[in-house]
Amino acid sequence: GAGVSQSPSNKVTEKGKDVELRCDPISGHTALYWYRQSLGQGLEFLIYFQGNSAPDKSGLPSDRFSAERTGGSVSTLTIQRTQQEDSAVYLCASSLRPTTTGAQYFGPGTRLLVL
Amino acid sequence: AQTVTQSQPEMSVQEAETVTLSCTYDTSESDYYLFWYKQPPSRQMILVIRQEAYKQQNATENRFSVNFQKAAKSFSLKISDSQLGDAAMYFCAYNTGTASKLTFGTGTRLQVTL
Numbered sequence: 001g002a003g004v005s006q007s008p009s010n011k012v013t014e015k016g017k018d019v020e021l022r023c024d025p026i027s028g029h030t031a032l033y034w035y036r037q038s039l040g041q042g043l044e045f046l047i048y049f050q051g052n053s054a055p056d057k058s059g060l061p062s063d064r065f066s067a068e069r070t071g072g073s074v075s076t077l078t079i080q081r082t083q084q085e086d087s088a089v090y091l092c093a094s095s096l097r098p099t100t101t102g103a104q105y106f107g108p109g110t111r112l113l114v115l
Numbered sequence: 116a117q118t119v120t121q122s123q124p125e126m127s128v129q130e131a132e133t134v135t136l137s138c139t140y141d142t143s144e145s146d147y148y149l150f151w152y153k154q155p156p157s158r159q160m161i162l163v164i165r166q167e168a169y170k171q172q173n174a175t176e177n178r179f180s181v182n183f184q185k186a187a188k189s190f191s192l193k194i195s196d197s198q199l200g201d202a203a204m205y206f207c208a209y210n211t212g213t214a215s216k217l218t219f220g221t222g223t224r225l226q227v228t229l
Contacts, residue, residue: 033216043206043219050215059216089158095215103150104217106160 002026004107006092012113013082021077021110025094032075033095033104034067038088046090049075082114117142119207121220128197129228135182136192136223138207147211149183149190154222155203163205166190194225202227 005024013019025032034046045059049069060066064083069075079086089111093104119140128134140149151163166174166183173181178198182191190209194201207220 031215035217042221043208043217045216045218048216056216091160093160093217103148103162103165105162106152109158111158 004092004094004105006090006107006110008110009108010111010113012115014115015084016081018078018080019082019112021079021090021112023075023077023092023107025073025075025092026105029094029096029105030072031095031097031104032069033093034075034077035091035093036061036088037091037109041088043091046077079112082112084114087112087114117144117209117211117218119209119218119220121207121223123223124221125224125226127226127228128194128201130197130199132197133193133195134197134225136194136205136207136225138190138192138220140188140190140207140209142188142209142211144211147209149181150208150217151179151181151190151192152206152208152219153201153203154206160206164192197227199227199229201225 007022030051032049036044047067048056064080067077089109091109093106095104121138147168149166153161153163164174164176164179166181173183178195180193204222204224206222208217210217
C-alpha cells in the first residue's frame with residue numbers, strides 16, 4: 001500500500017515569504033505528526049493531530065507556524081514570514097492509532113531552504 | 116526532562132561483521148515504547164525495530180536485535196551480518212503512555228566498508 005507522501009520534495013523561498021507544506025498520511029491512519037529536522041536542533045516534534053480532537057501544538061516554535069488537517073486526512077503545515085532559521089527538513093508521520101503501541105511511519109520529508 | 120542519548124556520533128563496520136549502536140534514555144514513566152529508526156541519504160525515516168518496555172524479551176527483526184536493559188535505561192541495537200545497504204543514520208526514539216510524540220536521540224552515522 002501507499003506510504004506517507006509529502007510535497008513538495010524541496011522548497012526554496014525568500015525570507016519573509018509564506019510557505020505551505022503538504023502531508024498525505026497512510027490511508028486509515030488516524031494520528032498525524034509533524035517533525036522538524038535541522039542541523040542545530042536535531043529532530044523536534046512540532047504538532048500532532050488525532051481524529052477530531054484539538055491538536056497538540058506544544059512543539060510549534062513560534063506563532064508563525066500553524067497546521068491544519070482537513071477531513072481527518074491531508075495536513076498542511078504553514079510557515080508565515082519565513083526566516084533563515086526555518087531552513088530544515090520537515091517530516092510528517094502517521095500512525096494507526098495515537099497510543100504508544102502504534103509505531104509512526106514517516107514520509108520522505110520536505111527540505112525547506114530560506115534564502 | 117525526557118531525553119534520549121546516543122553517545123556514538125559515528126560508527127564503522129566491515130561488511131558481514133556485527134556492530135552495536137548504543138542508546139540510553141531518561142524517563143520517569145513506567146509505560147513507554149522504544150524504537151530504532153534508520154535514515155538513509157534519501158531522507159526517509161524507516162522503522163527498524165521496536166520494543167515495549169513491559170516486555171522482558173528483547174525484540175528481534177531478522178538481522179536486527181536489541182539489548183533492552185530497563186533498569187539501566189539502555190536500549191542498544193545490534194546489526195548482524197552487516198550489509199552495504201545498512202549504511203545510514205540510525206536514530207533511537209521513544210514515546211510514553213502519556214505522550215505519543217517521539218523523542219529522538221541525536222543519531223549515529225553508520226558506515227559499512229568492504
